[in-house]
Amino acid sequence: MATGTANGRDFNIVLLEGIHATALETLAAAGHTRVSSHARSLAGDELIAALAEADLVGIRSRTQLTAEVLAQLPRLAAIGCFCIGTNQVDLAAAAQRGIPVFNAPFSNTRSVAELVLAEIVMLMRGIPEKNALLHRGGWMKSAANAWEVRGKTLGIIGYGHIGTQIGVLAEQLGMNVVFHDIEAKLPLGNARQLGSLEALLAAADVVSLHVPETPATRDMMGAAQFAAMKPGSFLINASRGTVVDIDALAAALERKQLLGAAIDVFPVEPKGNDDPFVTPLLRFENVILTPHIGGSTAEAQANIGREVAAKLARYGDNGSTATAVNFPQVTLPEPAGQCRILHIHHNVPGMLARINERFSAAGINIVAQYLQTTPDIGYVVIDADADASRVAFDELKAIEGTIRCRIVC
Numbered sequence: 279m280a281t282g283t284a285n286g287r288d289f290n291i292v293l294l295e296g297i298h299a300t301a302l303e304t305l306a307a308a309g310h311t312r313v314s315s316h317a318r319s320l321a322g323d324e325l326i327a328a329l330a331e332a333d334l335v336g337i338r339s340r341t342q343l344t345a346e347v348l349a350q351l352p353r354l355a356a357i358g359c360f361c362i363g364t365n366q367v368d369l370a371a372a373a374q375r376g377i378p379v380f381n382a383p384f385s386n387t388r389s390v391a392e393l394v395l396a397e398i399v400m401l402m403r404g405i406p407e408k409n410a411l412l413h414r415g416g417w418m419k420s421a422a423n424a425w426e427v428r429g430k431t432l433g434i435i436g437y438g439h440i441g442t443q444i445g446v447l448a449e450q451l452g453m454n455v456v457f458h459d460i461e462a463k464l465p466l467g468n469a470r471q472l473g474s475l476e477a478l479l480a481a482a483d484v485v486s487l488h489v490p491e492t493p494a495t496r497d498m499m500g501a502a503q504f505a506a507m508k509p510g511s512f513l514i515n516a517s518r519g520t521v522v523d524i525d526a527l528a529a530a531l532e533r534k535q536l537l538g539a540a541i542d543v544f545p546v547e548p549k550g551n552d553d554p555f556v557t558p559l560l561r562f563e564n565v566i567l568t569p570h571i572g573g574s575t576a577e578a579q580a581n582i583g584r585e586v587a588a589k590l591a592r593y594g595d596n597g598s599t600a601t602a603v604n605f606p607q608v609t610l611p612e613p614a615g616q617c618r619i620l621h622i623h624h625n626v627p628g629m630l631a632r633i634n635e636r637f638s639a640a641g642i643n644i645v646a647q648y649l650q651t652t653p654d655i656g657y658v659v660i661d662a663d664a665d666a667s668r669v670a671f672d673e674l675k676a677i678e679g680t681i682r683c684r685i686v687c
């Protein structure tokens with residue numbers, strides 16, 4: 279599958295899931311105006327049809343770019359996830375097809391942290407059920423099951439960008455912070471890393487989940503973990519829906535092991551705002567349900583739009599893969615020659631030699647060269663003079679092991 283695009287500015291770009299207008303502005307400022315924008319996520323034949331002619335695509339968390347979908351999109355050159363999570367994309371399949379995937383690793387971090395902090399206070403005061411009752415005309419003025427958060431213990435599972443921010447904010451309210459992470463992490467403030475998930479569950483009054491979706495985090499909160507939580511404690515999940523076994527959570531709420539929960543993400547989420555939402559948690563008034571809006575603030579979405587669109591435009595125009603989550607990362611200056619060849623190949627012995635041989639056999643001077651590899655993929659970027667580059671481009675496309683080759687002039 280060796281493909282070439284004559285000029286980065288010819289890119290056809292499709293944005294799904296209501297990506298913020300700042301993305302369009304950023305792309306337009308970089309000279310990319312062939313952009314179509316859709317409000318919803320798409321699936322199946324609709325998705326394939328919408329992306330058939332796309333060189334670059336922008337999605338959020340709902341559009342599933344599986345290996346099967348990617349196999350039907352030979353033209354696709356790069357993917358922008360306008361969010362933190364990239365679990366909706368088969369990253370390995372994308373890399374094998376020479377498609378770098380970009381995201382916005384921290385533009386909505388603060389928004390999630392603020393929501394979680396507010397939920398801790400709301401849950402510990404029993405506000406969700408008092409609010410629901412009052413809307414029906416019921417007056418429940420009582421201090422039963424209502425506590426200050428000061429002096430209580432917050433247990434954070436996944437002490438990354440979001441988890442650390444929540445820990446810092448919670449300490450400002452006087453909470454004790456403990457965390458569990460698979461990596462050894464620098465504790466901020468007075469936070470303490472505990473040796474196991476079980477130790478955290480036994481210690482925490484409120485448990486908040488901030489892990490990515492991986493095979494290891496699937497159902498990491500199930501019946502055994504709820505049983506290990508303190509009686510009368512609370513759970514917050516603003517990470518991914520697959521991390522919590524929802525039926526086990528419902529059972530723990532039913533038997534009052536947990537006094538409440540705040541859930542922003544679900545194993546199955548509606549594709550758009552008009553689709554129905556179903557969960558066994560609907561019957562619990564002590565559960566705050568939010569429609570995956572942890573990162574949905576004006577500030578976060580505007581920043582994400584700018585950040586990911588800039589990464590897509592930069593890859594299109596200059597070849598830079600800096601911060602790509604599945605790909606050899608090459609940070610590139612503007613081309614030193616008149617043209618730049620971008621060669622993505624399987625990482626097999628002798629590939630660089632073969633590329634360079636073609637240049638020396640044709641007597642073409644390489645003005646600048648950059649190389650980065652992962653165990654599977656190699657990415658070589660070569661700057662050369664314009665006429666010579668076009669000759670070399672035709673040669674390089676034909677090298678065995680080439681996944682994708684592109685020239686930007």
Ligand SMILES: NC(=O)c1ccc[n+]([C@@H]2O[C@H](COP(=O)([O-])OP(=O)(O)OC[C@H]3O[C@@H](n4cnc5c(N)ncnc54)[C@H](O)[C@@H]3O)[C@@H](O)[C@H]2O)c1
Binds near residue numbers: 386390492
């Ligand atoms: N609700 C929302 O709108 C929203 C918004 C942003 C992010 N998110 C979700 O939150 C997740 C976390 O975001 P982040 O920016 O803090 O990510 P991050 O990568 O900075 O941190 C994740 C942390 O989890 C740890 N971890 C991974 N696997 C683990 C495991 N099995 N057990 C314990 N720890 C584990 C990692 O070591 C890391 O420290 C994202 O992956 C995304 O899915 C949701």
Ligand SMILES: O=C(O)CC[C@@H](O)C(=O)O
Binds near residue numbers: 339360361362364573
């Ligand atoms: O905006 C979204 O769809 C997802 C937001 C959040 O889950 C993320 O991963 O950043």
